[in-house]
Amino acid sequence: MSDQELINLLFGFVTTPAEVFNRNGDPFYIDSGDASRIKTGKMDVQCVIREARQDRRVLSTIEDSFAKMVLPKLNSSKIEQLQLEVLSLVRDSACSSGMKRKMTDLAQSESLAKFLAEAFLESLAWVNSAPRDVSKRKTEPSRKDKPLPRPPVPSDIAPQEMPYVDALMRVYGEIEGTCSIGPSNIDSYPNHQKHFKRQRTDYYAAEALRRGLRDAYDEPDDDQFRALEDEVYDGVIDTYECEYGSGMDRLRHTLKQSVQISADKCFATRDTSWIGNSEKKGMCHILVNDERIRGWLDDDV
Template sequence: MGTSRQSSGYYAEPLFTELPKPSQTPVTVVSPMMAPPPALTPKQILVHHSADQWEEFVYEWVLGLKKTAGYVDVVGMGGSNDRGADIAAFLTTRKTDDRWHCYQCKHYEKALTPHAAYPEMLKIFVAVAEKQYQVLPERYVFVAPKTGASLTQLLAKPSELKASFFREIAKPGSRLTADYDEAVLHRALDLAQQTDFSRFEAGSLDTILEQHATTPYHVRRFGTRLPERPAVPKPPPEHSADEARYIQQLLRVYAEKYGCSPHSPDEARAHPRAGRHLQRQREAFYCADALRVFARDSVPPGTYESLQDDVYDGVVEVEERDFGTGYDRLNAVLDAARDMELGANVLVSYVRPNDRKGICHQLANEDRLTWCQEEER
């Protein structure tokens, strides 16, 4: 008589064995709502600028034109009483008494039209008629996110622009002339009749952005990446006048450490250890100077100086400690600079180890750091 599997009390093997499922890598599906939004382009960012921010952007652009356009100075003149010029760029030191260019900033949701341009054009004629400016600007540039087709076409035909301007003024009940004294208006319109309207133009936003990208302000305004840092030049065989003070400080270190003359760079260079050490410090100095030049051309003024201040703040407590020799103090400061956190400066990701050392020598070059302090007392 057989015994049933269910009642036996023993474990029974199943009749069929389930095969293991093939291993699968988990797949995470990200909802479109969770995906990071695409970065805005500079054009899209400019659309959201306020009128003041737009004027700052244009000012940065015109500053960037300084060398190529031959401007001796660029001045922001915007405000409620700008007298027809938001930004003035001067070609001589006599400013608006001589040759100059005018940049008029307009930031509207819609494209700039002749209806919006004519009051600004009249304003500059009135300003000269009232002797606010001695002469008209040689160039008068409307700078707007978008210029309408009708104004673009008129600007391409100065004679038609002039005729259209006067037709608008001559319309019965025109509000263009309502706010001006009749005598001043007469002088202004007489000046306009004698003027070549080819001086009026509109800036191309694509060209403006291309040129703005070459200025130190572009990265900060649009959050773009800095350009690649150029190769660091080797220091020349003889030190320059710009290196005099930090070299003098190093010579004092070598005089104390190795007995070299504190007044002879040649003697230090000839010393087997001092010479190699001096060469390394000069390479570091030139590395930091290359970073300074890179910063000058790529980021807003003061950025590199802020980095120098960060290094100084990180090492000055070390520099002020008591040391047996200036050589020990120098090495302790360089070690501190190498190991310190540099904060949020935009240049941090471009800083090399030699830059940190070089900045210390730049600070020594300005007497903000001193290695042989006993000799300075």
């Protein structure tokens, strides 16, 4: 199978169930030139495909698509090597620690189709850039001297968001006296919806920072981001563990404390202007995703 055929097959797993079309209203089709540019990192995945990866119709069909149309084409003798290579890419990526753990668990399970499907959907969220030539970095303008790009918050909730999102829904449910509040009906609670929107903005600010730090410091293991996460954790944990009348009180006091942290152990605090209040508050949601903080209700502490 050629690169062009493979890319069209994989993209079709997203565009067909999500009913995504090009500007002319026709089904998406990647020609050989674009296929080559996508493979070599000279062209990014179209935004509509990137956004459609979170469509519920895609999420409900993607595993079956891989099982029926990808697995039969694989060389059985090279499946283990494929899993290791895909898992290596995920571990070296900027995705959350929770997603990396999830993919590691899937790689060890018997569901190869689910593992490949999840890896493919996650890869669509990555910036498709070719590996940088580190030898040329000294002659290029420093990324650290530039403002940190912050992509828009997607309308749909990504699977890797669910730990901190579930924790927030439990807070809103405690306030309303119900356990039925979720992302699907949050719009029915305008005050909570506005609050939830701000939390997602902060979370994505932190994730943008994660990617920016990796690019600026050439550290594939996210050393600088982990240093910041450790600083935020050390700075908020005593506040987090205090007694509060509600989960919302704990959340608000913890977020308020997070913006007071200097985070001097993270080089980016001194080298850039990237770490602001939104990024620090977003780190609190990263802590939930990474299970360093379990949630905001008394039962979670």
